[in-house]
Amino acid sequence: MGDSSNAFVPPSIDPLRLFAGESFAHYSKCPPLKTNDAASTPIHAEDCPTDTSESPETKAPEYFVLGVDEAGRGPVLGPMVYSAFYVPRHLHRSLLTNDYSFDDSKILTPTVRMNLMRLLCTPGTPLFESCGWATKLLSAQDISSGMLRPAAAAYNLNAQAMDATVEIIRGIVEDRKVDVREVYIDTIGNPATYQKKLERIFPTLKITVAKKADSLYPCVSAASVVAKVTRDIALELCYDEAVKVKQQESSQVSASESWGSGYPSDSKCVNWLRTNMEPIFGWGNECRFSWGTAKEMLELKGGTRVDWPSEEENSQLRDFLLTSSGGSKKSDHELCEWFGHKTTEVL
Template sequence: MGKDTAVNASDDAMSFIPPSIDTARLLSGDSYAYYTPCPAGITPYDKSTTVPQTTEPTPCVLGVDEAGRGPVLGPMVYGAFYLPLELHHSLLAQEHSFDDSKVLTPAVRANLMRLINTPGENLYESCGYAIKVLSARDIGSGMMKPGAAVYNLNAQAMDATIEIIRGVLQDHAVNVQEIYIDTIGNPATYQAKLERIFPSIKITVAKKADSLYPCVSAASVAAKVTRDVALEVLYESVLKAQQLDDNSAAPEGWGSGYPSDSKCVGWLRRNMDPVFGWGSECRFSWGTAKEMLEQKGGARVDWPADDDEGNGMLSDFLLASGPGKGSSKDGLRDWFGQRQAEII
């Protein structure tokens, strides 16, 4: 596919749902990782035998980038994209015109992602990728841990990067010789840490790496498309639940999910439960969400202190005998598990 084909992306590409989308885990608020099989054009290390490998593992380059670091809604997604070193520029930059995902249109991004996942296409046969989806729930719970236990966003991002690189190296046995990464914070500090973890690999951490190195551009596209589709899946689930609850017409959407988006902020205001706030699609650690809960009408819940005298097991109550403790027909023990008609 050349530049003209990339621009003329089809509607089919826009509706493409990549295999990196795990709907069940997204809706349950779980974080997860996804890895493509090692492509046919790459010979991995042979881990199945102690006999010396007759075919040399293919020297590869790998790029890492993220999507969705700043939004208050939806996951943050990290992508790692790898391919043979000899194809790095010719396949990605020259033939398929990969670039920073932010400068590509949604249609072009979706079409590239479709080609990466379509058997028979040269991107599919020569390239592989890994995705780490960090759910809004897990991001928030990590950042809101008390005191020294706090798990800040930079640490979560670093761990996600390390996890998917290790997965490609160890689980998929890919011979990665060069790694390029878009920086988190200070590039030198970030690079030094990764070099200690992966000492045998040439690592380059740089600002704007997604526009400098084609493999990082491709990782950016994989992460961005996964994030965009994940956000759609989450919104459709929330919308369906709302329509089931009040049988209302489809409300205005939640926009991009960024705090700077007025549509997103408006959705948060309109859909805030006074006790529970929002679902697992929201990062409660973000200032936007905190302010709404604390100052815009969120109800404060004071949980009673634990009392040793009242800490009996529920099973003790259900199995108890004697007056007022389940011995009568009106007691909880006799009621529990019965059909409503039987109680009446």
């Protein structure tokens, strides 16, 4: 990883919100759904994601099919990104597979993924003019804060992923009124259980949840590319920002230093976490503190222990401050002065 200041940054990334540790969504423009004319744009059997009883040459109703996939579920560093990608039914395979060779993002090279994303964001290209997409970026900070809640209120990763999926589908279908009728999703856990949950939320949509959906349905493949590129660039930007902060703190940062892919299995990632751990606060909001890798380092490998006052101790301190040696109660103004003055207050 290096300086990405001159690199392509897709509109799915808001650097300011990213560096602030916020989660946010992005929706592309909604392409017009052109009326399908069998004489000029026949529906071919290969373009239909599901079997129909219609003859390939007969006129069929035109609508969008939508795919959902994610990137960055397992890393200890950086965000997780969910993406939805929708395309006119009659272009589903011919455009995405035949013309642009979308596939599972893990199979494509970084260069191919980046080129596809650039085309998707370039006005005038068939991808830009025909397809739409959306992303939900879940920050490492928000992922961890949800997972580290007390047991009864814990917001686990599957629940967060489910909510992200529902949010972007709803944002496209209900808020932006895009005529989506078929949805294909790469599963979280048991496909049948996940599909039933989504069908209850979206009863008017034909939903298919499947393992390896990113290899089976081109719209899911395209969603996986959007999610992967967004996640990778976000991770690069976060790294550059972390290095900049270290330099401002006059810390020694090697130009060749890198945190790699951000996965716990990546030795570069583990080494970066170990050598850049702040004794009390650990790391910045680019780290998922709920991951075992981070927790173990903080607890066992040198993290400074801090004992915070209990509620009882806090009340005792307040009682002490509110009483003078003679037993009279101090005014609220005097109590505020003990803690300090507002920056705007005239002393």
